[in-house]
Amino acid sequence: MIKALLARIKQGYRTMEFPAPELKLPHRGLGVPRLKSRHLEKAAAACPYGGISAGENPGLDLGRCVFCGACAKAAPEAVEFTREYKLCASDRGSLVVTGGEYRRAETLGAELRGLFGRSFRLRQVSAGGCNACEADCNVLATPAWDLGRFGVQFVASPRHADGLLITGPVTRNMELALRKTYDALPSPKVVIASGACAISGGPYAGHEECVGIPADIPVDMYIPGCPPHPLSILDALLRLIGRID
Amino acid sequence: MKIEHQAAFSLGASDLEPGLFFETAASRLAAGGRAVSYFAVPEAGAWRLVMAVAFDREGRLEAYSTRAEGPFRALTPAFPQLHLFEREIYEQSGLKPEGHPWLKPVRFNTAGAVPGVADYFAVHGSQVHEVAVGPVHAGVIEPGHFRFQCHGEKVFHLEIMLGYQHRGLEKRFIGGPGARCLRYAETLAGDTSAGHAWAYCGAVEALAGVNVPPRAQALRGLLLELERLANHTGDLGALAGDVAYLPTSSFCGRLRGDLLNMTALVCGNRFGRNMFKPGGVSFDLDPALIKELKLRLEAAYRDVQNAVSLLWETASVRDRFEGTGVVPKEAAEGLGLVGPAARASGVGLDTRRNFPSEPYQGFTLGVSGSGDVYSRAYVRWLEIQKSAELVTGWLDALPEGPSETECGALKPESAAVSLVEGWRGQICHVALTDASGVFRHYKITDPSFHNWQGLALALRNGEISDFPLCNKSFNLSYCGRDL
Structure with a gap:
């Protein structure tokens, strides 16, 4: 027992401050991209996922982006990735980065914020991903991140949940289980699509084995990344319930 | 041949x-x-x-x-x-x-197959009951279906039916190597990005006849061992959590993140993505970064040692670990188990030792074990020590020279077998090329493919309440098996 107490003293208090102004992705990390040019032909040709459109309305679709950096390598004069982790968006269209400011997600309306703002329970469903998105959700429950201090928690039963956090491209084999889980959540409920897979199929876009989130399950929040950094996920969750600006 | x-x-x-x-x-x-x-x-x-x-x-x-x-x-x-x-x-x-005695679906990807619907093994008797779990589990984990045949708390048999994570990866390599292949490899099992990316690069390089520079191989080793360190540390914490020993659970949860962040320092991604490429690696280290990594490793290792040592010294932990979920050596060999699970049952198998390639020449690792949860946990700790030693060695003496080389066209009408010791065990990629030198077939075997049956066996005659503990002691990949 005494050894456990001594270890506790040695290991110290490790919970990080969040949000904090100096928080950024690691030096070589890829966050919100910035377009430096309207000529994206070279960058578009380098993207294996069709995430960049050139021509009249040039843009980079963060929903398709797996953050491999191939575009910035091929066309450094056109695309640059910053270390900004605030990647979440409220609607699919906002995920497309154009020349202007990136439109980060909105907070829920006053009514839902009143319900979820101080106590938000999430049921996570892994629907065909690679387990990296799940791993970086799990990390939020460790003492370093301490998700619980914000009143947010992942729960076992959909009956206890206010929202559904979906990861993975939704394989054919998980489609029914996902729908049943969604149906089991009491209303009102919110849906979060976390990671490139859940948003667009990610690395598996176009596979017949993957069907995506069914159209009749409305998504309230998108978190790009492959996988999204825990900073991006935490930012998105707290932004959604209005705990941070 | x-x-x-x-x-x-x-x-x-x-x-x-x-x-x-x-x-x-x-x-x-x-x-x-x-x-x-x-x-x-x-x-x-x-x-x-x-x-x-x-x-x-x-x-x-x-x-x-x-x-x-x-x-x-x-x-x-x-x-x-x-x-x-x-x-x-x-x-x-x-x-x-x-003559196959157990010819059931693997991934439910044929016409008319309904996931999880199969002919399950069933035990009959007035007091026998069946417990079905999944595909959606209680935690933030991957989907799979488990059926326990029980008598009271006692488990006669556990049948594991997977396939929910099937996303059709193998066939997408055909016609390659293409622009998406590397990411496929990195996401075969996301927590084994370095292991699978290396296996893929190894197969491509073998077919292209490329010699990868020693510096690149050492940097690959660095990422593979950091991956092992992070996962073993996280799993020891999770094992502690499963027996309600919260100190180690909390400490290791944080430490796993510190180790992942070291990988992110090297290549920007906590899982080691974007680092590997056929011919070498995409990121190199400068002296300042090497110094930073050494400092971080030293600090993390010290804390891991402190956190993990509590496990072996705490009677309540030992009591739950010892004798739980035993897989005897004969069973481990018979089923072809790999990785820490095999070594914990006394099977002397480690790709780094049996098929040494750069940078693992002269690799040694002790194996012993009684095949229980304690052994599977203790083997992880032995490997943590070894990995930390390897990483320190490479950081102290990183070979000079380039970190990548040109990887040209693949040899037509050929095949290559690429083996890598991932943190769960041996990864095997087999690539075949056709007459024009593109992939004609690509076969992936994740260590979990072999080891899931080991978990089923570990539960035999155990208690159903031991399932989470046994499961975590293997911590197998669903997506790596389902592909």
Whole structure:
């Protein structure tokens, strides 16, 4: 027992401050991209996922982006990735980065914020991903991140949940289980699509084995990344319930 | 036919007449061989069965193949290690292994298959009950379906039915190497990005006949060992959590993140993505970064040692770990288990030792164990120590020179077997090229493919409440198995 107490003293208090102004992705990390040019032909040709459109309305679709950096390598004069982790968006269209400011997600309306703002329970469903998105959700429950201090928690039963956090491209084999889980959540409920897979199929876009989130399950929040950094996920969750600006 | 690890060979030369193929396979497996891959590849209106067998102690690899048009002789009754390979062949090609005792779906990806709907093994009796769990589990984890046949708390049998994570990866390599292949490899099992990316690069480089610079190999080793450190540390914490010992659980949860962040320092991504590429690596280290990594590793290792030592000294933890979920050595060998799970049952198998390639020359690792949860936990701790030593060594003396080289066209009509010791065990990629030098077939075997049956066995005659603990002691990949 005494050894456990001594270890506790040695290991110290490790919970990080969040949000904090100096928080950024690691030096070589890829966050919100910035377009430096309207000529994206070279960058578009380098993207294996069709995430960049050139021509009249040039843009980079963060929903398709797996953050491999191939575009910035091929066309450094056109695309640059910053270390900004605030990647979440409220609607699919906002995920497309154009020349202007990136439109980060909105907070829920006053009514839902009143319900979820101080106590938000999430049921996570892994629907065909690679387990990296799940791993970086799990990390939020460790003492370093301490998700619980914000009143947010992942729960076992959909009956206890206010929202559904979906990861993975939704394989054919998980489609029914996902729908049943969604149906089991009491209303009102919110849906979060976390990671490139859940948003667009990610690395598996176009596979017949993957069907995506069914159209009749409305998504309230998108978190790009492959996988999204825990900073991006935490930012998105707290932004959604209005705990941070 | 003897072949070399990570070197191209001619598939044609491995051809045997069908009768001889099965005789040879049976005699080589009986002589102590372990099938690292066994699959069917389409060939001129029929199929070709290809088997790669490893003799781990001698570091010897062999390959045999034969043409197959219809049902073939199942070797599973004599060699249970082939059970899932043969089921997979049946599901993918329709060639029926005659005499297979357990011919059930693997990934539910054929026409009309409904995930999880299969003919389950059932125990009957007035007081026997069945517990079904999944595909959606209680935690933030991947989906799978588990059925326990129980009498009270006692588990007679556990049947594990997976396939929910199937996203059709193997066939997407065909026609490659293409621009998306590397990310496929990195996301075969996301927590094993470095392991699978290396196996993929190794296969491509073997077929291209490229020698990767020593500095690149050391940097790859660095990422692979950091991956092992992070996962083993996280799992020891999770094991502590499963027996309600919260100090180690909390400490290791944080420390796993510190180790992942070291990987992110190297390549920007916590899982090591964007680091590997055929011919070398995409990111190099400068002296400042090396210094930073050394400082971080030293601090993290010190804290891991402190956190993990509590496990071995706490009676309540030992009591739950010891004697729980035993997999005897004979069973581990019979099922072809790999990685820490095998080593914890006393099987001396580690790719880094048996098939050493740069930067693992001279690698040694002790194995011993009684096959229980305690052994599977303790083996992780032994490996943490070894990995920290390796990483420190590479950071102290990183070979000079370039970190990448040009990787040209692949040799046509060839094949290569690429083995890497991922943190869960041996990863095997087999790549075949056609006459024009593109992938004609690509076969992936994640360590979990072998080891899920080990978990089922660990539960036999155990208590159902021991399931989470046993499960975590293996911590297998669903997506790596489902592909």
